Amino acid sequence: MRLEQLLSTRGLVQQTPNAYEIRDRARLVSPQPIKLFYGETYDEKGDTIDSIKYYLFVAELADALREEGFKVDPVILVADIAACRNVTIELHNRYMVLGNDRVRFVEQVNEVYGTDLRVVRMSEYIDSSWFVQKREEIMQICEADSILMECIEKTVPESKVDIERKNGFLYSFDEIATIIDLDVKVGPPREDLYDTIARLIAEKIVTNGIRSLFLTPTFPLGMNWAYFFANEGIEEHGITAYKAGSKQLHRHRVIIGRSNPDYIKQLITDSFISIDSSLPNPVLDVGIISEMARKRLEHDPSPIILADDFYSGKITPDELKDTVGENVEKYVLLKF
């Protein structure tokens, strides 16, 4: 798929630098490869189809740039250290093991869909001297700048600000040090805050600054219109893509290797969808992921037009649900 086509995929890409900016960055860092990055944590509830959305997108972006002759380094970060931060000490070891599972999952995706994503674990570099040094440098810059420190505070939920302040906001600085020298960072829109701070700091240490590319938010399946009506703000933020248990909604997610296809079809049938493109459309989202999967399996380079077809009325809501139910089973669930 051509870069422009990929970046303008309706229903998949929410905000992106334009193709010229990405090419400029690739030229700027040449002969080094342009670093494309997606990072995620995880939980005990399993690997979501929504993670595959990000993996396949990073892979497609890498392929599109390679076709134009650029060197590319597509990286998936499994943030095991970050995942362990929210669990008790007793669960720490279990979560590190779950990190192994997530790494294997990305490797499986590489095998099934012929992608070449490089998997990195946060634990591999977090204590390395180069990373600690980079983090120290960032901390010093922020501590000397009250506005930046205010921004850092905002990355922490209000209830945890005091604890984090005692820890010197170490976790937030780990995140920023991880992303500060990336080229293109793919993620959900809710990561905008970290990305913005990283760009502000990058200006001070004269690095290039990351380009953020946000895919559309993730929504639960099988929920009626009343659920979406009652959850104000869900349109902007959705639920956490890579954590199946986000908001305790794991029964409303497609979990690879666990979800029964018939159950998922029923969830799809029961899902709220609207022909208003500004409203959440969880079915279309799964449909686009399945379409990305199909295209890789069938080596089909054509653009993804499922959202265009749906919102222009070429496909009715019922047809969309039927198609997506079949495709998610065939091109995703049965492949694992």
Next chain:
Amino acid sequence: MADEERRKELEQIANEQHDVKRSARVKELAYYPEKIKEFGAKPTERFVRYHPNPSRLMRMGITFAHKDLESIADAMASNKPWAVVSGLNPSGSLHFGHKQVFDDLLWLQEQGADIYIPITNDETYVVGKAQSLAESRRIAYELVIPSIIAMGFKPEKTHIFVDSDYPDIYNIAMDVSKYLNLNRILGVFGFGKDEEGENPGTIFYRGGVQLAQILLPQYEEFGGPKPTLVSVGIDQYPYILLARDVARRKDFVNPSAIFTKFALGLDGKGKMTSSRPESAIFLTDDIKTAEKKLKTAYTGGGVIASFQKEHGGVPEICPVYTIRTYHFEEDNGVAEDCSSGRALCGSCKKDGIAQVLAYLEDHQAKLPEARKRINEYLLNTQVRSILR
């Protein structure tokens, strides 16, 4: 010369009136957003975006705000039991101001609600709007209830009661009143300096009976606690707060509310009300009376056609415009035609009159049959649970 002077005089009057009407529009447009802010209610736009088939009044922003509609939406979407309460005071026949509320109730019934309609003839009497309880009962049974039935409510999901003829409501009023005290009621309703002049019946009505009506569907005999929606004008928000307070203490579901804009009076002096008969089209008005009221109605237009063509009218404060759009049609450019000066009041009134008269003819033709069916709609369930 005299003609020229007369023309100038008329233009001056038109200018002055136009300024007054535009000022009124500013006030009218600001009123409801201010109330939303004041009471912490939410606009209904979000509901309209998500509901598969929202009511016309919601789409048009006439039912403009809500409190806690989320719990109702959940019941609506999941086919769980829920109820709607909307009472009215039988001081005379229903008018178009009532009709707009009942239009929304019909839609709510289509969405699955059981509709409870208390006819508050006790209030009518204690506040002095009826000479006797007997008169208020006559109005309820002869004028109000048949009109409600003629609007098309389903008997199996409609529960009408006249307060004085449904004494169980007073037992419930006693039950809920023990969760309140006089200070709280006076604080909410602000009887103020005249409170000593209020009769005890009024205070019991406001602090007991009104809340009993709102909470009635949640008593055991009606299936127990359930989401309950109250359809009221925004000025009645304090009742909702009191009812929510009592509901919490009784382990009931907190009542929700939707708020509807007031219908504008045809006399241009405020809201449509039975207390100013010329302000209202009553559903029992004969055709000639209704036509005359509309022909002579205050409008948002100018006193001379040339002025209106040039400066346009002010539809937001025009009762004819609101009757047309609240009751009969989506805006479809009516406001734009008015404010741009393309349409004048004469043609607008003509369209409005045709719509109103057609409705009245149809409605009044249904009344004889409706009168025969009153018993199908009357609530007679005895509430014994609080007496055990």
